[in-house]
Amino acid sequence: MKIKSLLSGVLAVVMLLTFTVAGAAVFPDIEERHSWAEEAIDDMVARSILKGFPDGNFKPDNGITKLDSLIIAARIAGVDLPENKDFAEAANKQYQKALELYDINYKNEVAYLLYKGILSENELSGYIGDGVKANALKRHEAAILLTKLMGGTEEATAVAGYSVDYVDLNDIPKASLPYVNYVNEKGVMKGMEDNKFMPYYEVTRAMMATMMYRAEKTLDYEVFDMYVTSVSPSAKTVKGEDDTIAVTDKTRILLDGKVADLNDLVPGITLKVTVKGDDVIYLEGLASTVQYSTTGTVNGISSSSGKKVLTLSPAGTTDGTLENYPLSDSCTFKINGEKVSYTDIKTGMYAKLEVKAGQVTSVLVETKQTTYYGTLLSTELDGKAAIKVELKEGDVETFAIGTDTKILRNGETADIRSLSAGDSLTVTVKAGVAVTVTATSKNASTEGTIAAIYISANPKVALTVGGVEKEYAVNSETKFVVDGKEATIYDLRLGATAKVSLASSTIKTITTESVVVSPVLVGTINYIHPESYVMGIDVVDAATGKVSTVQAVVKSTVKITDTTASNVRTFKALTTGRSVVAVGTVNYGVYEITSITITQ
Helix, strand or coil: CHHHHHHHHHHHHHHHHCECCCCHHHCCCCCHHHHHHHHHHHHHHHCCCCCECCCCCCCCCCECEHHHHHHHHHHHHCCCCHHHHHHHHHHHHHCHHHHCCCCCCCHHHHHHHHHHCCCCHHHCHHHHCCCCCCCECEHHHHHHHHHHHCCCHHHHHCCCCCCCCCCCHHHCCCCCHHHHHHHHHCCCCCCCHHHCCCCCCECEHHHHHHHHHHHHHHHCCEEEEEEEEEEECCCCEEEECCCEEECCCCCEEEECCEECCHHHCCCCCEEEEEEECCEEEEEEECHHHCEEEEEEEEEEEEEECCEEEEEEEECCCCCCCCEEEEEEEEEEEEECCEEECHHHCCCCCEEEEEEECCEEEEEEECCCCEEEEEEEEEEECCCCCEEEEEECCCCEEEEEEEEEEEEEECCEECCHHHCCCCCEEEEEEECCEEEEEEEECCEEEEEEEEEEEECCCCCEEEEEECCEEEEEECCCCCEEEECCEEECHHHCCCCCEEEEEEECCEEEEEEECCCEECCEEEEEEEEEECCCCEEEEEEECCCCCCEEEEEEEEEEEEEEEECCCCCCCCHHHCCCCCEEEEEEEEECCEEEEEEEEECC
């Protein structure tokens, strides 16, 4: 009998959740009296949150068990989404022991609800305990689950009075009343006939589809990934490459399937961030997948919640940034290659940390001078000057450049601005600061079309070579030659062909020739900026028939001829949509119009 009962329960769940993906519109048993649920059923079925039966019916009036309700809630929460697969697996592993007490097949879904904080372990017996899991879900119980799914428990229970006025209000269990009030105000659950809530009415499949559909719409979550560059537990912020997010006490931080706090987050981890409006709801990460090294100046080692935490000022920063790194229980400490105690690691020492699974596994301090060989990747000039170097062994290190650092490039005294990505480097370092940098450039040459010109504190020129665009640095020693004459970066023009000699990725000499032709643009005016004397003309390519908008600078002395009755005589009197013939020159890729004839 026990085996039969168990198989019957499993079969009921399988029939509920596993067969057919037909929409409500094609289920023969979705009748006109179910029209109020049809949109929700269509949506739930289309996304495999609810499914039909093998006989092709949906059975909208069938009941929902307590176990069924958890499976559906987990699917709404995203347990089956591919992007959540690793998180769901981590949650399943984390809550495996707690779920061993329960005889169910859908432990992955229940574990995911525990992971998300939608359920707590002490609530499990009320949903999936023996003699409970197959019980029909009542409407007042559905109100509780929906509130938890919507993250509204705190808001629901904080309300002093209730707005619901159902005639059977006194029949609603007192413990369920805050949740009934909440879902009623959110429009997720409504009353039934005669303004009754009917708290003990069994929830049907059509009801569940509709309620879950409405509840999901209230979530309105935005989800994005963030690569963490620094964490500040004191300021309750997490900084990424492009964003800084503020964490509140309501934010649920999850690492490797379990609840964590800001002290557990480390730079280098990628977090899945879920926000609603300005509030961060979830931060989810898999620290076990992260393994990297970082360097900087030790700011101290402290204890937090029984864990030792090393605070580091990252290499190359002077803006006061501090990062916290939890130390593993087996963390090793070395100074100049000799094993020491963590108490020997002092504030001000320059250290290299090896981080694995979110914890530091080794702290390496070098107080003696060390020489490194590699290739320059980039220079950092914001805040503290630094160079990023790819070492011959393949590791990437950042070394600070001090005021006393000696820099030589190609045998001549230079500064950090003279260094170029691709330079071969020999760097002598002490305590993370470069003592000497010897750079050798790699000479090369190329030819292409000027695609972009960047005039800034770090000027660059982009060339298109063989269909590929690449940027090259320009410095104070770069020579510009235009039409055989010495020129400046301001004399370069887009579209011009350029011959370039290079020292690594820095231009030594760039030689171009101006291209001057007399174009005739026949087309329709797309836009006009009369104050700046700029216009765009839609021109049809005779060969392809494609229309492109050509931007042109109009000379202040432009001659206007109007062959129509409008009698336009000035550029500022022109309007969009007019057909024109514009004549002028193309100088370094820029159209300069000297005469315009209006033809229509």
